[in-house]
Amino acid sequence: MSAGTDDRASFERNTDLMAKSIDVSDLNIFYGSFLAVEGVNMTIPARSVTALIGPSGCGKSTFLRTLNRMHEVIPGARVEGKVVVDGNSLYDPTIDPVEVRRQVGMVFQRPNPFPTMSIADNVLAGLRLNNKKLKKSEAEDVVERSLKGANLWNEVKDRLGKPGMGLSGGQQQRLCIARAIAVRPQVLLMDEPCSALDPISTSAIEDLIHELRTDYTIVIVTHNMQQAARVSEDTAFFNLAGAGKPGRLIEMSPTKKIFSNPDEEATEAYISGRFG
Amino acid sequence: MTTTAPPPTTPPATPHLPLRSARLPRSAPALVAVASLAAAGVLALLLGWGIIAWAVVAGLLHLVAITVWSRAVENPRAATDRFVTSLIWMALIIAFVPLVSLLYIVVENGAGQIDGQFLTYSMRNVVGEGGGIYHSLVGTLLITLGATVISVPIGLMTSIYLVEYGARSKVAGWIRFLVDVMTGIPSIVAGLFAFALFALIFNDPGIHFGIGGSVALSLLMIPIVVRSAEEMLKLVPGDLREASYALGVPKWRTIVKVVIPTALPGIITGVTLAVSRVIGETAPLLIIAGSTDSSNFNLFGGQMSTLPVFIYYSYTQPGLNPEFAQGRAWGAALVLIVIVMLLNLLARVLGKAFAPKTGR
Ligand SMILES: Nc1ncnc2c1ncn2[C@@H]1O[C@H](COP(=O)(O)OP(=O)(O)O)[C@@H](O)[C@H]1O
Numbered sequence: 056m057s058a059g060t061d062d063r064a065s066f067e068r069n070t071d072l073m074a075k076s077i078d079v080s081d082l083n084i085f086y087g088s089f090l091a092v093e094g095v096n097m098t099i100p101a102r103s104v105t106a107l108i109g110p111s112g113c114g115k116s117t118f119l120r121t122l123n124r125m126h127e128v129i130p131g132a133r134v135e136g137k138v139v140v141d142g143n144s145l146y147d148p149t150i151d152p153v154e155v156r157r158q159v160g161m162v163f164q165r166p167n168p169f170p171t172m173s174i175a176d177n178v179l180a181g182l183r184l185n186n187k188k189l190k191k192s193e194a195e196d197v198v199e200r201s202l203k204g205a206n207l208w209n210e211v212k213d214r215l216g217k218p219g220m221g222l223s224g225g226q227q228q229r230l231c232i233a234r235a236i237a238v239r240p241q242v243l244l245m246d247e248p249c250s251a252l253d254p255i256s257t258s259a260i261e262d263l264i265h266e267l268r269t270d271y272t273i274v275i276v277t278h279n280m281q282q283a284a285r286v287s288e289d290t291a292f293f294n295l296a297g298a299g300k301p302g303r304l305i306e307m308s309p310t311k312k313i314f315s316n317p318d319e320e321a322t323e324a325y326i327s328g329r330f331g
Numbered sequence: 332m333t334t335t336a337p338p339p340t341t342p343p344a345t346p347h348l349p350l351r352s353a354r355l356p357r358s359a360p361a362l363v364a365v366a367s368l369a370a371a372g373v374l375a376l377l378l379g380w381g382i383i384a385w386a387v388v389a390g391l392l393h394l395v396a397i398t399v400w401s402r403a404v405e406n407p408r409a410a411t412d413r414f415v416t417s418l419i420w421m422a423l424i425i426a427f428v429p430l431v432s433l434l435y436i437v438v439e440n441g442a443g444q445i446d447g448q449f450l451t452y453s454m455r456n457v458v459g460e461g462g463g464i465y466h467s468l469v470g471t472l473l474i475t476l477g478a479t480v481i482s483v484p485i486g487l488m489t490s491i492y493l494v495e496y497g498a499r500s501k502v503a504g505w506i507r508f509l510v511d512v513m514t515g516i517p518s519i520v521a522g523l524f525a526f527a528l529f530a531l532i533f534n535d536p537g538i539h540f541g542i543g544g545s546v547a548l549s550l551l552m553i554p555i556v557v558r559s560a561e562e563m564l565k566l567v568p569g570d571l572r573e574a575s576y577a578l579g580v581p582k583w584r585t586i587v588k589v590v591i592p593t594a595l596p597g598i599i600t601g602v603t604l605a606v607s608r609v610i611g612e613t614a615p616l617l618i619i620a621g622s623t624d625s626s627n628f629n630l631f632g633g634q635m636s637t638l639p640v641f642i643y644y645s646y647t648q649p650g651l652n653p654e655f656a657q658g659r660a661w662g663a664a665l666v667l668i669v670i671v672m673l674l675n676l677l678a679r680v681l682g683k684a685f686a687p688k689t690g691r
């Protein structure tokens with residue numbers, strides 16, 4: 056994990072939070088020979104929430120996972136095109152994917168706390184698993200700050216040593232958010248973080264997204280249009296031309312515009328529920 | 332929530348649904364079983380049958396009686412249910428007969444042998460009565476430990492390759508195939524292999540030492556460890572790996588710190604099963620570890636006695652006073668069984684201790 060090249064060195068973590076904008080150009084995303092998403096161009100602004108919407112299977116998750124190089128974890132998966140975060144082209148051969156993932160955090164659709172770890176250890180996982188030596192007081196600070204950031208502190212402060220799997224689904228998801236922000240990423244990706252949750256947990260997480268917006272660049276995939284309208288500044292609509300065809304970015308605009316007066320007919324149709 | 336309930340009205344007359352039907356009393360199967368045993372017992376006494384004929388007739392009587400009774404009182408579906416349930420119970424009992432009788436006979440013959448001297452004396456200079464299995468106990472424990480130390484790292488790393496790196500590659504397919512072939516190697520062949528290998532290496536056609544036995548046993552253990560660990564690693568949800576990668580944890584550290592700890596209880600169980608499988612092996616140890624009457628703590632030099640080999644020689648070559656040697660053989664067999672049972676208990680305790688806790 057040593058910073059071998061200058062490129063990598065410039066990608067080292069900053070201690071103060073530096074939210075970054077993301078520029079995507081001509082991105083084609085493949086699973087083996089299957090072209091899943093085609094020709095995406097977009098700019099995701101820093102310190103704001105960008106929502107990705109669109110029908111199932113149009114490639115929202117696939118696209119999201121290219122933003123922290125999680126896509127290539129799947130055997131045979133690859134991309135063409137450019138993703139630039141703060142002047143670094145993520146798919147440049149000199150860029151270390153592991154380093155990218157330390158700076159672009161991710162929250163998954165299903166809560167996935169580590170079953171062998173306690174609540175506190177789950178929060179510290181990103182640091183501990185990377186062999187970062189922490190003093191006890193530092194570790195306690197990180198745990199408290201991250202859990203407070205994830206709006207979970209009050210519910211779990213008396214049982215930090217208990218297993219993370221013992222929490223409810225909504226609490227587990229907030230624990231996963233705490234785990235993601237404990238490493239102080241610059242960008243936070245969320246793939247339908249509320250789809251497995253009840254309305255109360257959902258609103259807790261939406262509140263959290265509102266608070267995190269000031270420090271992080273957030274990209275969130277959601278199936279819920281009201282949620283997109285509530286939490287995001289900008290919205291990108293993805294669609295499929297047909298079964299077996301690649302997904303495409305249809306339009307990206309400020310959320311207000313998308314939901315009141317979209318440029319594209321297809322967006323209008325999707326949002327008004329005429330299809331999808 | 333607080334609306335007042337509507338005034339009670341007479342419930343509409345629902346047509347009577349035949350939800351209830353006659354049932355036999357809960358004790359019916361037990362009653363019938365006792366009655367069948369008694370009836371068959373009377374027949375057995377009158378006609379002078381042996382115990383097997385008695386059991387078979389009692390079983391048949393029970394099947395017929397419970398089915399007929401159920402058909403008369405309940406309904407045909409319940410009767411079929413009772414019939415099949417009884418069949419399954421009988422299969423269970425039949426399966427238990429060999430296990431229980433084996434344990435019974437070993438305990439009956441072996442328990443009397445076991446005392447302090449039996450466990451702490453070797454057979455050095457013992458003719459006839461006395462002596463003990465200390466040398467064989469030590470040999471078995473050391474050789475099995477050696478086999479475990481060789482097999483677990485190799486087996487675990489192979490399974491990690493198969494699950495985490497090879498996955499669907501050709502190489503992994505070949506390894507799986509070869510591991511399956513290895514599972515079927517006769518143990519005597521493993522012993523001959525180890526013997527030939529070390530005889531060649533040390534250019535000594537009469538070579539005997541403990542570690543050779545460990546190598547032979549590890550040939551039998553490795554495939555079991557690989558296969559069981561592979562299954563356990565495959566059970567670890569991909570979500571957890573992705574969660575770890577997404578935190579910027581490199582792959583190897585994800586494996587060491589997330590995947591293996593999550594699969595650890597299952598891996599421990601698999602290793603214990605593999606140990607239990609090889610700890611009673613006789614043939615390979617006969618060939619390469621040899622046999623001796625004295626204690627030998629050195630795995631790397633000299634013959635080493637083990638419990639199975641000790642049992643084998645005590646029974647086949649009991650010497651002048653066969654009853655003493657044979658008694659020792661039973662005692663050693665009991666000790667071997669107890670060791671395997673303790674190992675299984677230990678595996679359960681460890682499995683529990685390492686199991687992911689839900690805290691609920
Ligand atoms: N692991 C995978 N291997 C192959 N194809 C995949 C994989 N994951 C998703 N796909 C395909 O990529 C397309 C986009 O899927 P996805 O990104 O999951 O859509 P969304 O998140 O918008 O519902 C779909 O056609 C899907 O079948």
Ligand SMILES: [Mg+2]
Nearest residue numbers: 115116117246
């Ligand atoms: Mg998806």
